[in-house]
Amino acid sequence: MTGPPILDVRGLTKVYRRGWLSPQETFRLEAEFTIADPGVVGVLGPNGSGKTTLFELITGSNRPSAGQVLCCGQDVHRVKYRERDRLAIHYHQSYQVRRFAKRLPSACLQRARSDFPMVHLFDEPQFSTQDGYIGFMLDFFRALRARGRLVILCVHPNEAFQVRILREICEGYIFVKDGRLRRAPSFEALLEDPAAVAYLGALAKA
C-alpha cells in the first residue's frame, strides 16, 4: 500500500501523577508502533494495564504527555475536535463515544483530511453466545477491513470462546502490561511472551 500508514504511533507517552507539591508518578504508558495496512488487530492485557488509555490517546479523547498519533499521516491531536471521528472512532460496549480533551480552541486546529473514520477501536465489544449476534459483529469487522479500515479490538477474555473469536478474526496482537506494549504477528507468537501466557492462564490453550 502506498501513502502514509493508517496508524503511526510515535513516541507516545502518557504520564499520570498524583500530588501537587511533589508529584509522584502513578502510571506511565509508552507506545511506539506502526500499522501500515488495513487489518484486524487484537489488544489484550490485564485491567489497568493501559488499554483504554491507549484507545483514548488514539482517538484524541485524552491528551498525550508526549508523542504523536498519526492517522493516515495526520496528527489526531491537531485536528478539530468535532472532526476527529473522521480519523478514529471509539466504540465502548454497544455505543460510540465522542469525548475530547479540549485545550486549544477548535479554530486553531486543522480540518480532518478524511471524510470517514479509518481506525475503528472496539473497547470490550459484548460477545455473547446467548443471542447469536457474534457472527454479525465479526462480519462487520471484516466488512470494515475490506473497505480499507483498521479494526482494533480490545478484549479481556474470560472464556475460551472469546479467545477463539480473537484467533479467528485477528491478524496480529498487541499485548499491554504495566503501560508497555508488545506486538505479536500471530497468536502463537503472542504465546512466546511469558507475561501473555501468565495473563491468559488456561485460556492460552483455547
Next chain:
Amino acid sequence: MSLFTAEHLHKRFGDQVVLEDVSLAFESGAVSGIMGPNGAGKSTCFNVLTGLHRPDRGRVTFDGEDITGLAPDEIARRGVSRSFQIMTLFDEFTALENILVALPEVRRGLGRPFWQPRADAEAIEEAREVLAQVGLEGRAGTPAAALPYGERRALEIAVALAARPRIVFLDEPTQGLGTEGRARLSALIRELRHRYTLVIIEHDMGFLFGLADRISVIHWGQVIAEGTPGALRAKDRVRAAGPGRTP
C-alpha cells in the same frame, strides 16, 4: 417507492453516539424487522422514526413526505402508530374502553373529560372489530389489569391498530412472553400482515427470522447487516457452527 424511509440519521446524547448514519426503508405491505443486541440503539431508532426524538441530522419520510422533526402526535395523525416496550394501557379501563379512547373520532371528541368517552354505537362496533383482529373479542368487558400478560400485549397492539394506521411500529412485542405466548403473537402478526405494514424491533432473532420479509441488524448505532432472513441466516454462522469456527 418505500412507504417509510430514514436517510442518514444521526443522533447523539451527550458524548454517546446512538445513531450514526442509519438509513432504512420499509416497504408497503411488508413486515420489516430491526434487530440487535441489547443497548445497541434499536429503541432510540424507533423513537427517532416516530418523532419522540428529533434526529441531529438526517431525514425521515412517510408516503413521500418529509416528517422529520414533526411532533409525535402529528406523525401519529398521518397514520404512523406504535407500541412501546413498556406497557401503556389504562389498567382500570376494560379492553374495549382501551380501544375506544384510541379511536380517532373518540380522541377528537373534545370538551369532555377524557375518562368519560361518550362512545356511540358505531365507535363501539369498530372497537369490537379491532379487538377481534387480535383475538380478544371475548375479553371486551374485562379490565385491562385483569388480563393475562400475553393478552395485555395483544391489547397493546390493538390500541396501536385502533388509530387506523398505515404503518405500525412494534417495540419488542415478545418482551416478557414465554414460548407459548411468543407462538401466539407470531400467529397474530401473521394475521395482521395482510392488513398492515409492520415494523418490528426484536432482540430475539428466531422470532424475526420466522416473520420478517427484510431485517436490519443494528449495533453500535449503525446498520451492521441487512437482508432477507435467508441471507442473514447464512451469515449467522455462530448458531450453527459454534463461536470461533469457520464453516
